[in-house]
Amino acid sequence: MSKLVETDQIQPGMILESPVVNKFGQMLLSKGAVIESRHIGMLKTWGIPSVMVYNDQEENEKKAYDPELMRKAEEELIKRMSWQPRNPIEENLLKAAVELLLK
């Protein structure tokens, strides 16, 4: 399944269902590319209004936010860490790991 996403709504990690081409026909991003935050600025610069991305993402996200599963995943990780996050970056690292574990 694919869906059309406005450039403002693009999230890093979305996967392109079709290539993105600028007004000169040059390919900016190829099919299957994983969007990173730096790409979003580039798309805006080129005035690309929207892109086609794969839709599986949504289901994964729904799962990732099930609080019970998240808590369990976090417990698993903390066991291997033997330390607690002390700052936003370490919290973000744990969050990223929890999300991957649930996917």
Add this chain to the structure above:
Amino acid sequence: MDIVEKITESIKDLPTLPTIFYAISEAMNNPRSTTDDIAKIVSTDQASAFKVLKVANSPFFGFRGRIDTIPQAILHLGFNELKNIILALSVIKFFSKSKYSEYLKPRDFWAHSIAAGICTRMLGASVKAPNLEQYFLAGILHDIGKLLLLDLLGEQYLEVFRIIEKKNCLIKEAERASIGIDHAEAGRLLAERWKLPPVIKNTIYYHHFGLNDGKADTLTACVHMADIAVRMFDLGNPGDHLVPQPNLKALNTLALPADVFTDIAPALMIDFSQTISHILD
């Protein structure tokens, strides 16, 4: 003779890296070399040249699927990045005939290293680090001391994994308890033997601390954080099951964006599985 002396002695007998790497380094240092000269040297080994191109097209270098020839790779990635890809592939090839243990299978070992290489480069890119061409290589080679120790000590090194099983500790701790030196130090000895670039030698030696001899250093800090992140993400096998705590001094040197890991994780996972098969298959 104690183990450290034995290792130092054995390293002297270790073969050098394939001549292609030294030939390229020399050609690059010669101001008269042209792109064609270097392309010719790379192409002398067709199988390696093919792998180099596959890796050069990896998404994290930013030129996905557009590099078809070695001269194009030089044009897009630059001499140094190309040289470093070749160096990484040479080291992987060098150890492909080595002894391996059930505890540390080649594919799992390299999976951890390659994931760390990609993650190091992504972290470097996220803080707009200069000399980004060193990042992939530094990440890939950070644990090379483990393979060296396994290669040189064989059966004796397996004691390390038995300690890990019993105590559930980090591999470096088990190495120090059982052998007297850890893989960071062994890796430094190997880097010296092979005359690897000093920055790479230092990141191998200091990757557990994230600081270069106590001083802030972006590359060393990125390798340090990447090692921890890919352990957390469970990519490959570093030899133990734990995730060490980041060194705050190293982490603070980087001033990473607050959502850096959730931002790079999805791309890291995809680049990782592609690059693994490009390099190892």
